[in-house]
Amino acid sequence: MALESFKKALEVRIENFGLMHADVAKTYNKIGKVLYLQGNHAQALDYYLKAFAIFENNVGIEHAYTAKTYENIGEVYCGQGNYNQAMDNFQKALVIFEKVLPKEHSAIIHVKELIKKINTSDC
DSSP, X not given: OHHHHHHHHHHHHHHHHXXXXXXXXXXXXXXXXXXXXXXXXXXXXXXXHHHHHHHHHHTOSSSHHHHHHHHHHHHHHHHTTOHHHHHHHHHHHHHHHHHHSOXXXXXXXXXXXXXXXXXXXXX
């Protein structure tokens, strides 16, 4: 149900804003999250990479949206057992979050927890 709703929202946003709009990227991230939670890691990664390309182009690399997408990509790699790529993405997310968010922000705390999980092989 959620997946169909997000895909319909994606169609509307692409029609209204075009392919390279940040709202389209946000919707790609939401679809990716649903697919990830359903265990469809390959498709989730495809959607996250689409979101990343749009955010990188629109808001730049040092933005919370881009960092969140790095985090999402890291979660996919972690779920696939690809801990090196997961760690790389989590670290990129953390660096950006620490630049753009207050020190005690929940996003920073969450990424640090994800990094700890990798270090204990508990993804």
